[in-house]
Amino acid sequence: MTHVPNALLTRFAADPTAGYAFEDEAWAVDSPSDPELEAFLASLDPAVLEETRCDQNFIFFNEQHDDLDRAARIWVGWRALRDAIASHRINCLYNDSAAGRRRPYDQLALSDLTPDSHNLVPLTKFGFTGSALRRNGHAFQLMSTTPAPNSTYWLLLEACRAEPLRGSMMVRPDPLLHGPAGSFPTVGYTMLGYGNESLDWERIANLKEPEHGQWLPDDMDQWGSRTDWVWEPRGSEIHFRCEEIPSIEDVTRNPGRYLHAIFVPSADSFIHLDGAVRIYGPAEIRGRHSKKLHQAGKVGLREKVFSVDAPISRSLFSVVAQTFFVWNSDVVRYFQSGDAG
Numbered sequence: 001m002t003h004v005p006n007a008l009l010t011r012f013a014a015d016p017t018a019g020y021a022f023e024d025e026a027w028a029v030d031s032p033s034d035p036e037l038e039a040f041l042a043s044l045d046p047a048v049l050e051e052t053r054c055d056q057n058f059i060f061f062n063e064q065h066d067d068l069d070r071a072a073r074i075w076v077g078w079r080a081l082r083d084a085i086a087s088h089r090i091n092c093l094y095n096d097s098a099a100g101r102r103r104p105y106d107q108l109a110l111s112d113l114t115p116d117s118h119n120l121v122p123l124t125k126f127g128f129t130g131s132a133l134r135r136n137g138h139a140f141q142l143m144s145t146t147p148a149p150n151s152t153y154w155l156l157l158e159a160c161r162a163e164p165l166r167g168s169m170m171v172r173p174d175p176l177l178h179g180p181a182g183s184f185p186t187v188g189y190t191m192l193g194y195g196n197e198s199l200d201w202e203r204i205a206n207l208k209e210p211e212h213g214q215w216l217p218d219d220m221d222q223w224g225s226r227t228d229w230v231w232e233p234r235g236s237e238i239h240f241r242c243e244e245i246p247s248i249e250d251v252t253r254n255p256g257r258y259l260h261a262i263f264v265p266s267a268d269s270f271i272h273l274d275g276a277v278r279i280y281g282p283a284e285i286r287g288r289h290s291k292k293l294h295q296a297g298k299v300g301l302r303e304k305v306f307s308v309d310a311p312i313s314r315s316l317f318s319v320v321a322q323t324f325f326v327w328n329s330d331v332v333r334y335f336q337s338g339d340a341g
Helices: 006-013 018-027 035-042 046-052 056-062 069-096 153-163 201-205 282-289 314-324 329-337
Strands: 133-135 139-144 172-181 211-215 227-232 236-246 256-264 269-279 301-308
Touching: 006 018, 006 035, 006 133, 018 035, 018 069, 018 133, 018 139, 035 069, 046 056, 046 069, 056 069, 069 172, 069 301, 139 153, 153 314, 227 329, 256 314, 314 329
Parallel strands: none
Antiparallel strands: 133 139, 139 172, 211 227, 227 236, 236 256, 256 269, 269 301
């Protein structure tokens, strides 16, 4: 594994635009560059660089550059840095689990907040800049659920503009993605439409036995090796659980996204909704791969990202599920078409 200097890791881990910032700095060859960044790029494995120069994805995105050696170093360097940041986030969650005040609640801007037992605080305690949460002159992002720092951008956007969510949601700020509000980047991303409600709710409301399924991704670039889901009747409630399971190879940098919701047919609405990441050790992920969701039990470290205990409509639940599992085409297809195949 490529070694990433701590100074680079610390600086870019706090930046939601890290990928763009890294490339901009690395390509600024006509101005004084960061000696540590230059040393990092110079240290990259020549064999990996040679393999990269033959990669079709690299060629497609970099054929306009005259200096393909530099382009390959930036391509390889950013991917190593991105993976190191993702692993660092997971390590923070592991190492902070037995500590007192967990990151980012050690920041002065959050010193007056008391997280609940799931390390969540009320969304209403923050202002919203359009892409980040703001409090006491400091900006925070909702905890990232994948190695991509914008993985919860659309979820936060929806939460801050939908009143049932904005007034009742509890949230977990990211342990790394924060900084002074005046210099913290403001970002904006586009996304294809979501929110269609096509599930057969009458069938779900009348379930007598658990209904479960499993999807293997069509797109090999999709986060996770597979996605499990189950609708489970429990008395007057129907519980929905959905988990995206990381591959054994990616488990050190990619947690599993997990969603739980409670639907009450008599009220035709949800009364609870929470999203979390599950972090697995090497032995735990191998055991998880051998079981279906309804067989897995509580394994791994679960860190909640958000929670809502308030009436939520079916359509809003659908939106939250799709934004929480952003880039998971199987989840989006399921909620937009009702196709569990």
